[in-house]
Amino acid sequence: MTEDDILAGVEAVAREHLEVRLPLAPPMRLVEDLELDSIRLLTLAVEVENRFRVRLDEADDAAIETVGDLVGAVARKLPSDGRATAPSAGDASEPATGRPGPIE
């Protein structure tokens, strides 16, 4: 997956979950330029993680200020074997039907 693919995926998340409709460019700052408040930053982080099936940790988070930073952080977390699948058109994690995962 290229960084362009990741950027497209982040754009899709922003469109679907944050109603941000403008095309994203790497230099855009999440707070100043996209005007994301703390709830929307949280939503962005979680939905990007879900879409790419990665987990960003707190140290990653702290270094992310722009769209480009976010794309780079995701790229670093993806498997480096080049066989990672492209994100699906819809949400990466489909909700299960009424019964959640394995429970005691």
Add this chain to the structure above:
Amino acid sequence: MKSPQAPVLPDHAPLRTASVHVETLGELLAHAAACGVGGLRFVDRDETAELVGWREFHERARTAAAGLTELGVRPGDRVGLVFPTGPGFFDAFFGAVLAGAVPVPLYPPVRLGRLAEYHRRTAGMLAAAGARLVLADARVRRLLGETLERTAPVLGCRTVGELPRGDAGGLAPPAARPGDLAMVQFSSGTTVDPKPVALSHRAVLAQTRVLDGCWPALLGAERPTGVSWLPLYHDMGLIGCIFPAMDLPSTVTLISPEAFVARPALWLRAISHYRAEISPAPNFAYGLAVHKVRDEEMQGVDLSCWRVALNGAEPVAPVVLRAFCDRFARWGFRPEALTPVYGLSEAALAVTFSDLDRPFTAARFERAALSERGEARPIGARATRGGADGGAGAEAGGDGGDGAAGIAGIDAAGGAGATAEAGRDGVELVSVGRPLPGFEVRVLPDPGDEDDLPPSPAGTARLPEGEVGRVWVRGPSLMEGYLGRPEATARVLRDGWLDTGDLGFLHGGELFLTGRAKDVVILRGRNHAPEEIEHAVWEVPGVRRGCVVAASWLPEDAESEQLVLLVERDLGAGDRAALPGEIAAGCARAVLAATGLSPDRVEVLEPGTLPRTSSGKLRRREALGRWLAGELVPPDPVTPLRLAAAFARSGLAHARRRLRGHGLGGGEEPQEA
């Protein structure tokens, strides 16, 4: 890593209510462990669950406590906790408790948030609490460096795993007494004025028992279970959910607040799957669920088990309650489950509850009477003083109080665009119910100016029903005070009563809130100090430094509180003055960067517009009220000619006061006309 489950007693085991020997949080944990029933179930965003029983928590806490004691933590020491929702929080919390220390839960950093602001805020809170040690989750700890440098707690920062090996079976610290501090919670986290609420064991347990006392008659079930996504550093999340579950004991299913906000369906699905009877949330969460939950996510979900849907921590919007009932009726949600409640962290948590098994009560009141005279006249009922409900008509002494400024939220926000029909229909308010057992609520005259100390219930007659005033409460779970802040404490704890700083009236014995006298901004169930928001914009080009008011209010028909910023502009020198639109945009960005909050409105005003006290202090409540009424206009322009005349006529002192009243501090040049 999943932990072995504690053995579970059969359902028909007798309910062990907390005995008289449970008088501290440590004893509460021991009691829950001894009963061998229940615990905490942690559900992550993939809906995978991990159950940890109370007995296991107790053992882990004893190990942690021994380590803390070995490290040098002494009884009474405050220990800051920075953890996400998870078992680690409780190991640290109960470890501190069993060591005789006082846990102080703090917020972990927000996702992708601004660490600089986080450090300032957290450092301020740790300093205010006088924490000697910080316990943190391993991943969070890496980020706390700057915070720790600023506050330098004597014992540093550790994860629970890094505590020295103490002697868990050895000499225990002296047992805590009921009057000792149990924990400290922050009513709002700010850089400017953090207020650490100090709660005794006695207060926390009294609140716990009052909450658990509500369920038996209603539910029949001996051990109702709950679901919560609320943060554990929030009173409704910790005192509201965890301690009552230890008291019964039973099980609470916990979802992290981050997981909830990103996917609100998790909350409803968990309630359904685990057949929980009780779940609390702030008003905004019900709105979030209405808008963000998709039908596909609700497949197979059955909410009929949900008997108590508490709604508290922020003003309740009737439009949201109705929307929630309408949306989720299809999946079995019972409207009578909705239970608006009222409380504050200074009272540990809850003070009033509405009827548990009836739909919420909303009533309409005449708009003009409410906003102009502070009189709540129900639409359709005969509005005589004392009324058909009786009330305290015989005691109607005292001024009705200046309700007008206090109920700004009711007034012109709806009135500005309101039709005559809406005016006839009046203002709709939701009842937050009646005092819980052991609590009293009184409405007293409100001075209308935050500089004046409001009269306390000792020696001042309460207002009759139907009159808006300041809400005072008394009960068994009041705080000991604000830690290290005797003056701030003395302002609100007086003669055994707590001044809530909220405004409202009683009607039919039920409490209706109309606004706030205190300046706190409440958004998404969290309190924020207005100063924090205001200071963020002082350096924005075009803003008149120190001439900013931040306030929040619940507009009629709105789903949640709105944040407004009222900003005086600096006219600057000639053509270098910034345009109002630029100033507003700059302010919004500055607030967002500093606080993560997004203002709903930024109003740029002419200099000297914001009302001030005679000593020059900004009057936030009045500013909000006047703005909502469309009344914020600049004062008469002060020209040099007028100024000279004023001096000549009335002397220096009068002219100085007038200058200050226009927002011109000493030494400033008067503005041109």
